[in-house]
Amino acid sequence: MSAQESYVTEDGRTIGPTVMEMKNITLRFGGVKAITDISFDIREGEIRAIIGPNGAGKSSMLNVISGFYIPQDGEVWYKGEKRPPMKPYEVAQQGIARTFQNIALFEGMSVLDNVMTGRMRQMQSGMLAQALWRGKAEKEEVENREAVEKIIDFLEIQAIRKTPVARLPYGLKKRVELARALAAEPSILLLDEPMAGMNVEEKEDMSRFILDVNDEFGTTIALIEHDMGVVMDLSDRVVVMDYGKKIGDGTPDEVRSNQAVIDAYLGVAHD
Numbered sequence: 001m002s003a004q005e006s007y008v009t010e011d012g013r014t015i016g017p018t019v020m021e022m023k024n025i026t027l028r029f030g031g032v033k034a035i036t037d038i039s040f041d042i043r044e045g046e047i048r049a050i051i052g053p054n055g056a057g058k059s060s061m062l063n064v065i066s067g068f069y070i071p072q073d074g075e076v077w078y079k080g081e082k083r084p085p086m087k088p089y090e091v092a093q094q095g096i097a098r099t100f101q102n103i104a105l106f107e108g109m110s111v112l113d114n115v116m117t118g119r120m121r122q123m124q125s126g127m128l129a130q131a132l133w134r135g136k137a138e139k140e141e142v143e144n145r146e147a148v149e150k151i152i153d154f155l156e157i158q159a160i161r162k163t164p165v166a167r168l169p170y171g172l173k174k175r176v177e178l179a180r181a182l183a184a185e186p187s188i189l190l191l192d193e194p195m196a197g198m199n200v201e202e203k204e205d206m207s208r209f210i211l212d213v214n215d216e217f218g219t220t221i222a223l224i225e226h227d228m229g230v231v232m233d234l235s236d237r238v239v240v241m242d243y244g245k246k247i248g249d250g251t252p253d254e255v256r257s258n259q260a261v262i263d264a265y266l267g268v269a270h271d
């Protein structure tokens with residue numbers, strides 16, 4: 001499949017051309033090489049997982065994609081253009097939203113207000129415009145509320161929309177974080193270990209919501225995950241990292257039968 005071609009998956013979803021490309025990325029922290037010469041692409045509309053054992057470099061890679069880290073070597077290409085070094089907020093403005101492994105919500109604020117903060121990118125009118133031209137600001141406010149309410153409905157969190165986040169159980173907080181990221185209407189949604197710390201039921205719920213988001217909104221999703229099992233049913237393609245290197249890349253079936261991947265997960269010594 002060429003980078004420009006689209007294809008239809010077995011379950012009838014259309015996967016488009018390449019939207020993001022990591023080319024020969026190397027990232028060091030002092031003497032530690034967290035990522036060594038890794039290349040892979042992300043296609044429009046796909047669910048792309050990056051997996052690997054502890055310390056493999058997954059978080060580092062997610063942080064390169066989201067602009068938190070600038071790699072010493074390599075290039076990030078987005079929508080056909082090489083991305084210059086950017087601040088994380090600039091990357092977010094380009095339509096790349098993320099969630100965090102350790103939930104980063106405003107605990108004292110309600111679910112609704114937390115999700116509203118995800119709309120910052122869409123809020124055009126500044127203070128002056130609001131003062132001079134109330135109509136525009138009001139129209140925007142209505143649009144923002146409508147978009148947020150749609151997401152709240154979609155993720156089935158209506159019942160807790162007024163509840164302060166601090167009072168919610170872990171699994172629901174994760175869902176609120178997903179809602180906030182979605183409120184930005186991202187082209188690419190980055191999920192940092194979305195299932196970490198969840199019980200089986202919460203994992204099943206989160207998997208379903210990730211699939212539904214991808215299906216309903218056509219959002220491209222890249223996620224990192226430690227646990228190989230949970231992503232295999234979810235992902236179209238999987239990158240496998242180990243000790244900062246890419247050791248596998250392909251469909252879940254291809255990756256599952258890759259000997260280097262099996263060895264890495266069984267903890268077989270490497271040279």
Ligand SMILES: Nc1ncnc2c1ncn2[C@@H]1O[C@H](COP(=O)(O)OP(=O)(O)OP(=O)(O)O)[C@@H](O)[C@H]1O
Binds near residue numbers: 053059060
């Ligand atoms: N800020 C940092 N400073 C120094 N070394 C770091 C930093 N962040 C990561 N590393 C090192 O880079 C390597 C890759 O770490 P990274 O957190 O990216 O792996 P990971 O696959 O996400 O691991 P985990 O599954 O445990 O979260 C590790 O050796 C780690 O100690």
